[in-house]
Amino acid sequence: MDMSTDSKNAILILENITLSFKGVKAITDISFNVYEGEICSVIGPNGAGKSSMLNVINGVYIPQEGRITFDGRQFKKMKPHTAATMGIARTFQNIALFKGMSTLDNIMSGRNLMMKATFWEHALGIGRAKREELEHREEVEKIIEFLGLQSLRKTPVASLAYGLQKRVELGRALAAEPKMLLLDEPMAGMTMEEKLDMSCFIQEVNRNFGTTIVLIEHDMGVVMDISDHVVVMDYGKKIGDGTPDEVMNNQDVIDAYLGVSH
Secondary structure, three states, rough: OOOOOOOEEEEEEEEEEEEEEEEEEEEEEEEEEOOOOOEEEEEEOOOOOHHHHHHHHOOOOOOEEEEEEEEEEOOOOOOOHHHHHEEEEEOOOOOOOOOOOHHHHHHHHHHHHHHHOOHHHHOOOHHHHHHHHHHHHHHHHHHHOHHHHHHHHHOEHHHHHHHHHHHHHHHHEEEOOOEEEEEEEOOOOOOEEEEEEHHHHHHHHHHHOOOEEEEEEHHHHHHHOOOOOEEEEEOOEEEEOOHHHHHOOOHHHHHHOOOOOO
């Protein structure tokens, strides 16, 4: 792939990714770019391989073939820690928060990679730890305000409504100041009102922070509304890649969604 042409401002380049589990292919020879500052949605019917693709991007799964280029660095094997330190943050289908901890503490946990003080400095509240905590707390308070969670900052997340827990999880991912945010079905299980709120927050994150976003979403209305770029998967293969309009008018995509090709 010639990086000097159409991929010059691609923050993520996936080339010929193939992933198998015990001989069964979850992803077959998929290539696509994610461009800096865009919202890219990965869509497709159930079992299309969408979550597997996110897991490849942030190093949870290692593909048998293909390579990943993120922010100019090329990898045959991306590791989760490398992905995180390079600026890839992630939310999950099933909320992965610390349920007994407050909204504030959950979002603070997203800053862990940035903390330089040692475990003992933090435990004893000495040295750099105190100063660091104040600096990170300041940034977290900005995120809490941005997400409209001020009145819930001390509330244990277990007692929050589902849509608010999803918002806290977004806050924790944002606390890492990512270059790219991976959102795995951020609106699954939400009411229409909660979906609208989350759509607005995703667009605001993209606009205000300049964060590149890759998301998996089933609600086609939401996808077509907020995406700059849509990649369509079906049975582990890429069947569409383009603007929302291009994808909506792609016959392979129409067939996959209407069940004609199955």
